[in-house]
Amino acid sequence: DSTALVFGLAGAQHAKDLGISVGGDAQLGCGVVHTDHVSGGRVIGSPKVCDGWRARWTASMRADPKARLMLMVGAWEILDHDAGAGVVRFGSTAWTDLVTTSLRTALRVLTADGRTAYVFEVPCYGEGDVANPYPERSDPRRIAALNEIFARVAHSMPKVEIVPWRSLVCPDGHRVEDLGGVHL
Numbered sequence: 696d697s698t699a700l701v702f703g704l705a706g707a708q709h710a711k712d713l714g715i716s717v718g719g720d721a722q723l724g725c726g727v728v729h730t731d732h733v734s735g736g737r738v739i740g741s742p743k744v745c746d747g748w749r750a751r752w753t754a755s756m757r758a759d760p761k762a763r764l765m766l767m768v769g770a771w772e773i774l775d776h777d778a779g780a781g782v783v784r785f786g787s788t789a790w791t792d793l794v795t796t797s798l799r800t801a802l803r804v805l806t807a808d809g810r811t812a813y814v815f816e817v818p819c820y821g822e823g824d825v826a827n828p829y830p831e832r833s834d835p836r837r838i839a840a841l842n843e844i845f846a847r848v849a850h851s852m853p854k855v856e857i858v859p860w861r862s863l864v865c866p867d868g869h870r871v872e873d874l875g876g877v878h879l
Contacts, residue, residue: 696724699767700722720748729741731777756810764812765858795847795848814857816861817845817861819838
């Protein structure tokens with residue numbers, strides 16, 4: 696989603712200085728839970744651009760077999776989900792199972808050729824768009840639950856590592872605006 700997109704764009708902008716190249720498939724509104732999402736009783740449809748992710752990822756991996764593979768999600772996974780037979784709510788076993796299964800599916804694609812996939816922890820989100828807020832994103836219980844799922848899945852799957860990004864950008868649970876003199 697947008698966090699991954701901005702992260703990738705900044706990496707690409709500074710690629711020469713960092714001695715890296717950056718590519719990816721960050722799409723606004725897309726996560727690894729492929730359902731419509733629910734916030735405050737309001738259904739947020741999954742954009743059509745999210746469809747076909749598996750083929751795009753596989754093609755991208757084939758095109759660059761030496762690339763490091765990273766997964767940065769959370770903004771949509773943290774919400775409740777409309778799974779067709781009803782809303783799957785945070786705190787339920789069904790929510791945990793849906794998020795866990797979706798994450799495993801994505802990571803199986805990323806590790807299919809034997810490479811390690813690096814999963815970024817969910818950071819602390821700011822207030823977001825005042826005109827279109829998703830208060831669930833600021834809920835520390837949801838963030839903790841999602842990071843616990845990430846850790847559990849990483850621990851249970853070979854070739855999956857956690858990037859402890861949250862401790863860098865959200866020490867003590869508060870978003871850092873500047874790091875080393877660089878505005879984030």
